[in-house]
Amino acid sequence: MDRLLGGQIGLDDFICVHRKGQRKELEMTKTDQYLGLTITDNGNGYAFIKKVKEGSAAHQIKFIEAGDHIEKINNESMVGLRHFEVAKTLKDIELGSTFIIRLIEPFKNSFQSIGPRSESRKSSPSIAYGSGKETLRIRKKGPPVVESMPTEVVRAALEKINSLLESFMGINDNDLANEILDLGQQKSNPHDFVMAIDNSDLKEFGFSDNFIFDLWGAVTDAKAGRLAKI
Structure with missing residues (x-):
C-alpha cells in the first residue's frame, strides 16, 4: 500500500x-x-x-x-x-x-461480480518481465526510466529523510527525498547544503534552518553508513 x-x-x-x-x-x-x-x-x-x-x-x-x-x-x-x-x-x-x-x-466492492477470465485457447508461455527488484519511474520531464532498487544505505537515508518530511509537512515523497539526498551527496559541509537548497526549487517549501540541518544530519549519517546499521 x-x-x-x-x-x-x-x-x-x-x-x-x-x-x-x-x-x-x-x-x-x-x-x-x-x-x-x-x-x-x-x-x-x-x-x-x-x-x-x-x-x-x-x-x-x-x-x-x-x-x-x-x-x-x-x-x-x-x-x-x-x-x-x-x-x-x-x-x-x-x-x-x-x-x-x-x-x-x-469504491470497495467493484469486483464482486467479476470472475477470472476463462482460457479459451492455449496459453502462450509466460515471459518474466523484470526481477521484481526494479522500479519504473515516470517523471513529468524526460522519458520513463527503470531504476534498480537502492542500496541499503540509500534506502535507509530515504526512509530517514521521508520521516523528517512527514514530521515537518505531513508528506512522504520518495522523489523529493531523492532530490534532497542527491543535493546532500554533492556537498561537503552544511553551509553548502543550505545554499544548494536555497538555490533550488526546494526553497518553495520554506524549510527552516533547523529542519535543513536535520536533513543534513540524515545525509551525513547515510554517508558514514550509520543509518544502515540501525
Missing part, C-alpha cells in the same frame, strides 16, 4: 484502479499543529491520504481512512494540486480553528 500510494510501483506489482465511492464531509477542530495525516498524490491532480497516525487528531475521527481522496478543504477545491500543496493548506489553518474537509473514499 505504501508503494502504491507513494507512486513507487515495481515492474511485477499488481495495479488496482481507484474508483470514487462515498463522499464524506467532516468538521474538524485543529487542536494540534500536526493533524497526523500523511498525504501523497497520483501525479494527475488527485491527493490521497496515505497514512493516519495512531493517536493523532485525525485518528480520533473514525471516518478518515488511508486511500481517501481529499477533494475540498473549507470549500476550496484541492483537485489539481500536488500533495505538498494540500499539506501546506492544512498546515496554514490556524490552531484552534474549525474547518471542513471533504473526502471521497475508494
Whole structure:
C-alpha cells in the first residue's frame, strides 16, 4: 500500500484502479499543529491520504481512512494540486480553528461480480518481465526510466529523510527525498547544503534552518553508513 500510494510501483506489482465511492464531509477542530495525516498524490491532480497516525487528531475521527481522496478543504477545491500543496493548506489553518474537509473514499466492492477470465485457447508461455527488484519511474520531464532498487544505505537515508518530511509537512515523497539526498551527496559541509537548497526549487517549501540541518544530519549519517546499521 505504501508503494502504491507513494507512486513507487515495481515492474511485477499488481495495479488496482481507484474508483470514487462515498463522499464524506467532516468538521474538524485543529487542536494540534500536526493533524497526523500523511498525504501523497497520483501525479494527475488527485491527493490521497496515505497514512493516519495512531493517536493523532485525525485518528480520533473514525471516518478518515488511508486511500481517501481529499477533494475540498473549507470549500476550496484541492483537485489539481500536488500533495505538498494540500499539506501546506492544512498546515496554514490556524490552531484552534474549525474547518471542513471533504473526502471521497475508494469504491470497495467493484469486483464482486467479476470472475477470472476463462482460457479459451492455449496459453502462450509466460515471459518474466523484470526481477521484481526494479522500479519504473515516470517523471513529468524526460522519458520513463527503470531504476534498480537502492542500496541499503540509500534506502535507509530515504526512509530517514521521508520521516523528517512527514514530521515537518505531513508528506512522504520518495522523489523529493531523492532530490534532497542527491543535493546532500554533492556537498561537503552544511553551509553548502543550505545554499544548494536555497538555490533550488526546494526553497518553495520554506524549510527552516533547523529542519535543513536535520536533513543534513540524515545525509551525513547515510554517508558514514550509520543509518544502515540501525
